[in-house]
Amino acid sequence: xxxxxxxxxxxxxxxxxxxxxxxxxxxxxxxxxxxxxxxxxxxxxxxxxxxxxxxxxxxxxxxxxxxxxxxxxxxxxxxxxxxxxxxxxxxxxxxxxxxxxxxxxxxxxxxxxxxxxxxxxxxxxxxxxxxxxxxxxxxxxxxxxxxxxxxxxxxxxxxxxxxxxxxxxxxxxxxxxxxxxxxxxxxxxxxxxxxxxxxxxxxxxxxxxxxxxxxxxxxxxxxxxxxxxxxxxxxxxxxxxxxxxxxxxxxxxxxxxxxxxxxxxxxxxxxxxxxxxxxxxxxxxxxxxxxxxxxxxxxxxxxxxxxxxxxxxxxx
Amino acid sequence: xxxxxxxxxxxxxxxxxxxxxxxxxxxxxxxxxxxxxxxxxxxxxxxxxxxxxxxxxxxxxxxxxxxxxxxxxxxxxxxxxxxxxxxxxxxxxxxxxxxxxxxxxxxxxxxxxxxxxxxxxxxxxxxxxxxxxxxxxxxxxxxxxxxxxxxxxxxxxxxxxxxxxxxxxxxxxxxxxxxxxxxxxxxxxxxxxxxxxxxxxxxxxxxxxxxxxxxxxxxxxxxxxxxxxxxxxxxxxxxxxxxxxxxxxxxxxxxxxxxxxxxxxxxxxxxxxxxxxxxxxxxxxxxxxxxxxxxxxxxxxxxxxxx
Amino acid sequence: xxxxxxxxxxxxxxxxxxxxxxxxxxxxxxxxxxxxxxxxxxxxxxxxxxxxxxxxxxxxxxxxxxxxxxxxxxxxxxxxxxxxxxxxxxxxxxxxxxxxxxxxxxxxxxxxxxxxxxxxxxxxxxxxxxxxxxxxxxxxxxxxxxxxxxxxxxxxxxxxxxxxxxxxxxxxxxxxxxxxxxxxxxxxxxxxxxxxxxxxxxxxxxxxxxxxxxxxxxxxxxxxxxxxxxxxxxxxxxxxxxxxxxxxxxxxxxxxxxxxxxxxxxxxxxxxxxxxxxxxxxxxxxxxxxxxxxxxxxxxxxxxxxxxxxxxxxxxxxxxxxxxxxxxxxxxxxxxxxxxxxxxxxxxxxxxxxxxxxxxxxxxxxxxxxxxx
Ligand SMILES: Nc1ncnc2c1ncn2[C@@H]1O[C@H](COP(=O)(O)OP(=O)(O)OP(=O)(O)O)[C@@H](O)[C@H]1O
Ligand SMILES: [Mg+2]
Numbered sequence: 002x003x004x005x006x007x008x009x010x011x012x013x014x015x016x017x018x019x020x021x022x023x024x025x026x027x028x029x030x031x032x033x034x035x036x037x038x039x040x041x042x043x044x045x046x047x048x049x050x051x052x053x054x055x056x057x058x059x060x061x062x063x064x065x066x067x068x069x070x071x072x073x074x075x076x077x078x079x080x081x082x083x084x085x086x087x088x089x090x091x092x093x094x095x096x097x098x099x100x101x102x103x104x105x106x107x108x109x110x111x112x113x114x115x116x117x118x119x120x121x122x123x124x125x126x127x128x129x130x131x132x133x134x135x136x137x138x139x140x141x142x143x144x145x146x147x148x149x150x151x152x153x154x155x156x157x158x159x160x161x162x163x164x165x166x167x168x169x170x171x172x173x174x175x176x177x178x179x180x181x182x183x184x185x186x187x188x189x190x191x192x193x194x195x196x197x198x199x200x201x202x203x204x205x206x207x208x209x210x211x212x213x214x215x216x217x218x219x220x221x222x223x224x225x226x227x228x229x230x231x232x233x234x235x236x237x238x239x240x241x242x243x244x245x246x247x248x249x250x251x252x253x254x255x256x257x258x259x260x261x262x263x264x265x266x267x268x269x270x271x272x273x274x275x276x277x278x279x280x281x282x283x284x285x286x287x288x289x290x291x292x293x294x295x296x297x298x299x300x301x302x303x304x305x306x307x308x309x310x311x312x313x314x315x316x317x
Numbered sequence: 318x319x320x321x322x323x324x325x326x327x328x329x330x331x332x333x334x335x336x337x338x339x340x341x342x343x344x345x346x347x348x349x350x351x352x353x354x355x356x357x358x359x360x361x362x363x364x365x366x367x368x369x370x371x372x373x374x375x376x377x378x379x380x381x382x383x384x385x386x387x388x389x390x391x392x393x394x395x396x397x398x399x400x401x402x403x404x405x406x407x408x409x410x411x412x413x414x415x416x417x418x419x420x421x422x423x424x425x426x427x428x429x430x431x432x433x434x435x436x437x438x439x440x441x442x443x444x445x446x447x448x449x450x451x452x453x454x455x456x457x458x459x460x461x462x463x464x465x466x467x468x469x470x471x472x473x474x475x476x477x478x479x480x481x482x483x484x485x486x487x488x489x490x491x492x493x494x495x496x497x498x499x500x501x502x503x504x505x506x507x508x509x510x511x512x513x514x515x516x517x518x519x520x521x522x523x524x525x526x527x528x529x530x531x532x533x534x535x536x537x538x539x540x541x542x543x544x545x546x547x548x549x550x551x552x553x554x555x556x557x558x559x560x561x562x563x564x565x566x567x568x569x570x571x572x573x574x575x576x577x578x579x580x581x582x583x584x585x586x587x588x589x590x591x592x593x594x595x596x597x598x599x600x601x602x603x604x605x606x607x608x609x610x611x612x613x614x615x616x617x618x619x620x621x622x623x624x
Numbered sequence: 625x626x627x628x629x630x631x632x633x634x635x636x637x638x639x640x641x642x643x644x645x646x647x648x649x650x651x652x653x654x655x656x657x658x659x660x661x662x663x664x665x666x667x668x669x670x671x672x673x674x675x676x677x678x679x680x681x682x683x684x685x686x687x688x689x690x691x692x693x694x695x696x697x698x699x700x701x702x703x704x705x706x707x708x709x710x711x712x713x714x715x716x717x718x719x720x721x722x723x724x725x726x727x728x729x730x731x732x733x734x735x736x737x738x739x740x741x742x743x744x745x746x747x748x749x750x751x752x753x754x755x756x757x758x759x760x761x762x763x764x765x766x767x768x769x770x771x772x773x774x775x776x777x778x779x780x781x782x783x784x785x786x787x788x789x790x791x792x793x794x795x796x797x798x799x800x801x802x803x804x805x806x807x808x809x810x811x812x813x814x815x816x817x818x819x820x821x822x823x824x825x826x827x828x829x830x831x832x833x834x835x836x837x838x839x840x841x842x843x844x845x846x847x848x849x850x851x852x853x854x855x856x857x858x859x860x861x862x863x864x865x866x867x868x869x870x871x872x873x874x875x876x877x878x879x880x881x882x883x884x885x886x887x888x889x890x891x892x893x894x895x896x897x898x899x900x901x902x903x904x905x906x907x908x909x910x911x912x913x914x915x916x917x918x919x920x921x922x923x924x925x926x927x928x929x930x931x932x933x934x935x936x937x938x939x940x941x942x943x944x945x946x947x948x949x950x951x952x953x954x955x956x957x958x959x960x961x962x963x964x965x966x967x968x969x970x971x972x973x974x975x976x977x978x979x980x981x982x983x984x985x986x987x988x989x990x991x992x993x994x995x996x997x
Contacts (some may be wrong), residue, residue: 052522065531067541068398074542075404082402115438171431198379199731200435204427205383211391220394221401313774314438314730317373317462335823336762337793338747338755343827344639344668344703344795348713358746365743368736369729376731444727447690448744449715449792614694617649617687 036135100144193301218257370462392416501563507598637704723804730774893925
């Protein structure tokens with residue numbers, strides 16, 4: 002039985018008929034914590050710590066290396082250090098996105114196709130949504146590990162200009178919280194997709210995060226993109242999250258959003274957003290994405306129930 | 318084929334019992350298959366296994382978005398990195414080429430390597446082992462289904478990428494290019510077959526190994542730049558990873574005359590390398606399948622559904 | 625290796641020939657002995673049943689015969705082909721269906737799924753479609769012809785499995801609890817189909833396992849009762865029942881039995897005494913009787929039992945000689961019923977237990993198995 006399923010049944014044991022209808026916040030919270038803890042166990046229990054560490058850091062470190070090397074190949078020894086720093090931060094942070102988006106969708110696929118537990122989770126008195134969120138959060142811890150190691154390597158090996166005294170902690174913390182919410186929301190959308198699609202959709206989340214990579218200014222400033230693509234970038238919370246975190250950690254780094262000829266500059270009238278501005282935009286877009294995600298999820302759940310998709314297997 | 322058509326096709330022979338097909342006089346006779354029949358059965362099994370793959374694609378078209386459009390955007394991201402660096406135009410061509418070729422690699426990683434393991438979890442492996450075809454036919458069928466899809470995806474990325482980003486190819490040796498491409502596919506899918514068997518042996522961890530391997534392989538394969546720039550790593554990749562060899566050879570052939578495609582080995586040499594890889598990987602896959610069958614029969618595990 | 629299989633017409637090879645087959649699974653904390661020296665021969669054309677409690681080793685034996693598992697000791701062959709080495713030959717002439725089987729791909733339709741399997745058996749492309757349609761008609765899945773496999777009900781699913789099993793017109797068909805989870809009529813349809821198939825194509829052999837006594841009784845030419853990896857008895861259903869009948873069985877209804885059935889089991893001439901639940905009239909408070917199943921060495925032993933009952937202060941409400949069923953055979957041999965509401969007291973070497981196995985059942989089993997040969 003998966004940990005997720007275990008969380009579901011554990012709850013169902015606690016739940017009395019009354020609370021099935023009207024769960025208290027405390028119960029939901031307790032369930033969420035259980036799902037997170039058990040999700041973490043499923044995430045981590047398949048191997049020894051060394052392999053697990055590799056698993057967490059391989060993808061972000063090598064993805065970053067690839068970009069650093071591309072810069073190296075083109076610019077030789079005289080690569081602009083500012084741009085390199087920009088790329089390392091962007092692709093390091095991206096680790097969160099990849100892990101967060103994939104986590105929920107994979108939980109759906111795993112539990113439906115492999116363990117065939119999804120239906121039981123769905124009928125357990127707890128909201129499947131909360132269970133999935135717990136699992137997703139656990140997976141994001143893997144992403145966090147990758148991001149921290151990548152940025153750490155960036156500072157130590159590539160000489161990223163990190164100055165602990167100059168970090169804007171309030172902005173950083175606020176941005177991280179909002180950013181995680183929006184990433185989980187995107188993950189939820191992918192989980193909704195996974196609920197509808199077949200087993201071979203394992204790499205759909207990767208495809209989505211790869212496509213987002215293009216428009217959020219992770220590894221090049223938005224102003225290089227055509228205007229319509231920049232517009233997509235500006236409505237994505239991830240763009241603002243990256244910007245805010247970048248600003249908070251490395252105050253001197255170039256803006257990924259503004260700059261000469263950028264859509265932002267022409268709309269806002271000034272060259273680049275301030276930390277607070279980025280935060281506000283992040284807040285706004287996060288709210289929108291979260292609402293959209295919950296709506297999508299509810300719709301998906303409804304459709305799955307209608308068509309009996311919870312207990313199908315869809316191999317081919 | 319629709320049901321109605323299928324029913325219409327049936328021969329209304331009252332004399333023949335529906336139970337019997339190709340009557341045999343004795344089990345000994347029924348068990349005696351001449352080599353030709355064995356071969357035909359295996360060929361048909363390949364088609365049989367490829368069939369659900371293709372049906373799956375037709376029945377659920379979400380892959381058009383997720384397998385074609387979105388990956389194209391990912392590839393575009395790297396194009397813009399080079400644009401930001403004001404790189405020579407070939408490099409953008411390298412990215413488009415790499416983006417097209419990754420389609421095959423992704424397919425091998427996600428749809429082949431872990432597939433046999435999935436088959437086990439679905440309870441199919443036991444039925445396959447009790448049927449008379451070779452498991453190699455199943456692996457091949459699995460490969461072909463995915464191969465067609467990936468070819469489609471690669472073609473689109475290449476075509477659209479070339480048009481949108483104005484890539485200019487210059488090919489002198491068309492036949493060699495085609496040959497190298499085919500060999501690239503045989504080597505890569507040979508590797509996929511081998512991984513599929515390995516992953517059955519390794520179990521659940523295999524799933525995560527796929528992820529551990531993905532990015533490092535992209536990096537050392539020189540997805541977006543000539544692999545020779547990686548020095549020793551690049552050479553090592555050329556010795557082991559079909560993606561690296563295929564990319565390098567095709568890059569040299571598709572940008573003939575470019576000064577930026579320098580490699581350790583000529584495309585001809587790389588073609589030979591791919592032949593060797595094909596032989597080694599498929600040989601290993603066969604060998605591992607035997608091991609799996611032996612272990613499964615010894616320990617009562619591996620091919621039995623466990624979860 | 626060149627093994628010349630004996631042609632069927634002359635000295636026909638046995639459909640199944642298992643000699644001293646043993647199978648040990650590696651397991652924590654201790655290895656599990658699933659099969660412990662199975663000797664079994666099944667003739668071509670026979671419908672042979674394996675009856676045994678959960679974990680008896682039935683599936684293990686089937687896996688060995690279907691080339692999915694190696695025996696740890698002993699040898700076995702199917703139509704003369706060795707299960708260890710001649711796997712290809714065996715796979716060409718056999719098929720297997722087990723209860724609750726989920727093989728295939730959920731995204732495929734019934735027809736497509738069957739066609740896929742038909743290709744694995746080397747049927748031609750069109751030949752495959754034709755045969756698939758025939759079999760769909762045969763098993764009665766016409767309405768589900770184009771339904772997705774993942775949407776089938778358990779019974780439909782099992783029909784699909786049957787159709788798959790018949791695709792290659794096997795010479796030997798292994799059925800591992802084929803009626804598991806089926807309703808009464810679906811189970812009957814399955815049985816009828818199996819028998820019809822065997823009748824239509826002479827010489828086909830079936831090895832069937834089941835937990836349903838009546839099913840085995842009704843269908844099988846011969847059967848073996850298996851427990852803990854050993855065969856306790858082999859014979860036709862009639863033979864096996866006759867064996868129990870030689871020891872008279874009575875259903876005895878008593879008003880009370882304060883000292884328990886154990887007291888009866890100790891009486892001379894009593895082989896076993898079991899209290900049978902299910903006749904509990906206590907609810908209405910009027911008649912509260914005890915039903916005992918008595919197995920006696922012969923009818924003559926009844927007299928002493930009746931007189932002893934008086935001494936036990938129990939009055940006979942009714943007494944009936946019962947015809948034995950396979951279940952009786954099973955209970956006698958295995959020492960317990962499938963349902964646990966059957967409490968058996970073995971009379972013998974001072975074995976006493978209620979509701980669970982006798983402490984030293986091995987010796988009893990051996991004794992019984994010895995008697996059966
Ligand atoms: N792969 C395995 N690994 C370890 N032990 C096993 C394995 N398969 C079966 N066993 C054990 O071997 C014994 C016999 O199992 P088997 O499945 O053959 O019984 P069965 O007669 O088919 O039972 P049932 O009626 O419940 O299907 C059991 O104790 C079982 O736990
Ligand atoms: Mg069994």
